[in-house]
Structures are given as structure tokens and as C-alpha cells.
Amino acid sequence: MLTTALIFLPIAGALFVWIVPWPTARAAGGTALLVALSELVLWVNRALNFDFGSSGLQDETSHSWFSDLGVSYAVGLFDFSLWLVGLTVIVSTAAIAYGFWTGRERMGVYLGLILFLEGATVGVFTAQDLLLFYVFWEAMMIPLYVLIGVWGGPGRFGATIKFVIYTLAGSLLMLVAVIAFGLSAGTFDMAQLGENGSVWIFLGFAAAFAVKAPLWPFHGWLPDAYREAPPEVAALLSGVISKAATYGFLRIALPFFPGVVSDWRTPVLVLASIGLVYGSLLAFRAPDVRGVIAYSSLAQMNLIVIGLFAVNDSGLSGALLQMITHGLISAALFLLAGAVERRAATGNLGLLGGMARGRPALATVLITTGVIALAVPGSSAFAGEFLILNGIFTRGWGWAVVGAVAIVLAAMYMLRLISAVLHRDPGPSVPEAALDLRPAEMSVIVPLVAILLALSFWPAAITDHAFGGRPSGSVSSQFVGAP
Numbered sequence: 001m002l003t004t005a006l007i008f009l010p011i012a013g014a015l016f017v018w019i020v021p022w023p024t025a026r027a028a029g030g031t032a033l034l035v036a037l038s039e040l041v042l043w044v045n046r047a048l049n050f051d052f053g054s055s056g057l058q059d060e061t062s063h064s065w066f067s068d069l070g071v072s073y074a075v076g077l078f079d080f081s082l083w084l085v086g087l088t089v090i091v092s093t094a095a096i097a098y099g100f101w102t103g104r105e106r107m108g109v110y111l112g113l114i115l116f117l118e119g120a121t122v123g124v125f126t127a128q129d130l131l132l133f134y135v136f137w138e139a140m141m142i143p144l145y146v147l148i149g150v151w152g153g154p155g156r157f158g159a160t161i162k163f164v165i166y167t168l169a170g171s172l173l174m175l176v177a178v179i180a181f182g183l184s185a186g187t188f189d190m191a192q193l194g195e196n197g198s199v200w201i202f203l204g205f206a207a208a209f210a211v212k213a214p215l216w217p218f219h220g221w222l223p224d225a226y227r228e229a230p231p232e233v234a235a236l237l238s239g240v241i242s243k244a245a246t247y248g249f250l251r252i253a254l255p256f257f258p259g260v261v262s263d264w265r266t267p268v269l270v271l272a273s274i275g276l277v278y279g280s281l282l283a284f285r286a287p288d289v290r291g292v293i294a295y296s297s298l299a300q301m302n303l304i305v306i307g308l309f310a311v312n313d314s315g316l317s318g319a320l321l322q323m324i325t326h327g328l329i330s331a332a333l334f335l336l337a338g339a340v341e342r343r344a345a346t347g348n349l350g351l352l353g354g355m356a357r358g359r360p361a362l363a364t365v366l367i368t369t370g371v372i373a374l375a376v377p378g379s380s381a382f383a384g385e386f387l388i389l390n391g392i393f394t395r396g397w398g399w400a401v402v403g404a405v406a407i408v409l410a411a412m413y414m415l416r417l418i419s420a421v422l423h424r425d426p427g428p429s430v431p432e433a434a435l436d437l438r439p440a441e442m443s444v445i446v447p448l449v450a451i452l453l454a455l456s457f458w459p460a461a462i463t464d465h466a467f468g469g470r471p472s473g474s475v476s477s478q479f480v481g482a483p
Helices: 001-019 025-048 077-102 105-127 130-152 156-185 201-212 222-228 231-256 257-284 289-310 315-345 360-373 381-394 397-422 437-458 474-479
Strands: 058-066 070-078
Touching: 001 025, 001 058, 001 070, 001 077, 001 105, 025 077, 025 105, 025 474, 070 077, 070 105, 070 381, 077 231, 077 315, 077 437, 105 130, 105 231, 105 437, 130 156, 130 231, 130 289, 130 360, 156 201, 156 222, 201 231, 201 257, 201 437, 222 231, 222 289, 231 289, 231 315, 257 289, 257 397, 289 381, 289 397, 315 437, 360 381, 360 397, 360 437, 381 397, 381 437
Parallel strands: none
Antiparallel strands: 058 070
16 A cells, blocks of 8 residues: 555645645645655655565555456555655655745646656556556656646747657557557556567557657657756656656566567667767757756666666666666756756856855855766766676677766766856856855755765665665576576
């Protein structure tokens, strides 16, 4: 029942915020924040009592939904999905707190949509039935369309249309794949599904995941959506929603299509390698703060796909660690981008500069997050990337070389971002009266950075507590079959 509570507490909270006639917008916002904090407490309690030594499903709930089709409401937590649920809960709480502090228009509706998004995303990470997975996947998309289309920037209409077209195309292909897979197996229950050798069904799933991650060249929606969305929505989109796609590869594509994955590994790695380098180069050339973060996210998501398709212990563990690390980094950076834009009314790097002067909190938080993002040795990003490169090296040293080059490019674009915002002479859009980070902003962003620092000291908190806690030689063979 606890898994069900994690899914439906924020959804029920959203309905409550929408229905009740609140006397003020702040009352509705405060209630939404209280629901998000309650969800966070619920997840922390579950994590503290989780049996990481077991490779099986925990907190499982199953009820027949459509018995004649073998469809059920089946949810539960694996150890690796527990961490992704935690990422969702943490970043969603930060996003709701940030939206509450900034005082978004129609706050009850706005924060209720984020709560609904949180519940649907938790559903994606916990669904153990293919059709239920698809239902939560689509439910996750709906609030995003509204959040970007209604509360986004001046170009929000075009960004929303592009986002809808890309994601709808991928979702329809996945729906066909879900139906074909479930009917051919006689059930949609993931616990009863066996391996499938159909290339077309695999490609149906892969198309949806490739669009949402995104994998190059399916990223056309990304720059506009990330630039036009409110900062906290961009933080969710980059930090959490993109991880639903890589989770799909991990939970569905790899275990159920091992033979097809083996046959299609090289094409996928080629696309991911191109996306890794391409995203890094565009991040280095991007003219604005959000552009740097958006294209760096493209690069990092392609790196995670490389780790997944190494299909070995090191690659899978590194990919999971990098999912969590990148989710926290991108969320913190987008919230910091929002803080910069509030003070300078622009994110254009050519109009910024000198913001470190008299603003020690902003400088400290941005530099700390940036240094972790550029994967200096000892950071959690370095640990994740090292595990990924170590894993993919076994598939061919050329893939590892591409990854190493992209790591160098990451250092270049992050240092450029830090220098353009904090150093040089003050830009024409940076008023002298611009304030440092306020306590409310720090209370939202600093916890994300603190978790990153904790993971930098102890990345094994995730890598040794995922995939059944097996230390070596068994993750790939027992979970995904090691094709």
C-alpha cells in the first residue's frame, strides 16, 4: 500500500488544491507545499526501511483491472526504482517550493499541476504492468503541456506545439508496441512477460524513450521547451521527466528484448555518441544560460544511454548514478538560472557578468554546482561518468574515447557559464542593486547541492544499494541477461 500512497498522495493533493475555494492564492500554494513535504517524508521513511539486500519487488500491490485482457493495477518498488522515485520527490518539492516563493499566477492550479505531474511520474517508476505504465506515461505528459503552454515565456505556444508533436508521435508508437507485446504474451504483467525477439515492438518502445530522453536526433523539442518553461518546470523536465525515458530502457527494453538490444547496440551507441558530442558543442556555443543547461542535458542523457547499452555491471551502475546526479545538477542549475533571470531580466550571457561581486551566496552555490557538473575527480558526476566509460570500454575502446572527449567539452561549457555569469565586468543588464540569493531561494536550492556533495563523498550509497545490492558480476546477468 505504501507504493500506492506514494503515487496517489500528490494526485489527491492536486485535486484537493483545485477543488477547495481557498481564500488566498498563498493558502492554496502553502497547502500544495505541505502535500509535497508529506510525500518527501513518506519516501524517506520508505528508503530507511527498504531491504536493499533483496533483488525482488517490494511493497507490491496488485488488483485485476481488465481480467479478460490480463491487465492489472500492479505497482511496486525495486531498489533502483526507489532512487528514481526519490529523485522525483526531491526535485518536485523544490519546484513547488520555488513556485510558491515566486508567487505564480493562479497558484493553486499551477502547483496542483506540478503535484499531479509528481504522482504520475512516480507511477511510471513503480508500474509493474505495461498498460498501466503507458497510462502513467501519458498522464505525466498532460500537465507538462499545460504548464509550458500557459505559464511559459513569450514563445510558449510554439514550444508547446513542438513538444506535443514529438512526444505524441513517440507515445503512439509505444502504445502500439504495448498492445502488440501484451497480446502476443497473453498478459501485460511485467512479472510474467518473457523475452521477445520482435524488432518492431522493440523499436516502438525505443522511439518513445528516444524522444523523451532525448536521444539524438529526436531532440528538436528540447531547446524551445527548456527555454520557454518556467524555471521550476524546466528543472522537472530536465531533472526528472527525462529520466523516465532512460528508466524505460532499463526496465523494459533491456530485460525483455536482450537479443534485439544486442543486434541494435551499435546503431544506438552511434546515435548516443553523436548526441553526446553534438550536445556538448552546442552547450559551449549557446548564447544564454538556459541554452547551456539544455544542451548539456542533451549530452548527459546520451551519455546515460551509452552506459545502459553497455549492458554490464559498471555501465548500468554508472548510468543509474548519473541519472540521479544529473537530475539534481540540472534542477539546481535551472533554479539558479531563474534566480539570475529575476535579477537581470535576461539569461543572455553577453548581457550578464560580474554577479559574484556582492553576491557571495549566488557565487558559492553556482560555482559548487558547476564544479560538480564538470565532473572534477571526487564528485558524484565523475564517479558516474567513470563507471559508464569503464563499462562501455568493454564494448570497444572507441566508445570510451568519445565519452572522454565529451567530458573535456563539459568542463569547457560549464567554466564558460560560470565565467560569463559571475566574473568579467558587470554586464549592462546587471543592476548594482541586484540582491544576492534570498533565504527562501537558498532553502530550495542549497538542499539539492547538499545532496550532490553527500553523493560525491559516498556515491556507493546508490551504486551499492541498487540491483539487489550485488557488488559485482551479477547486475547484468541477473537483471537484464547480459546479451
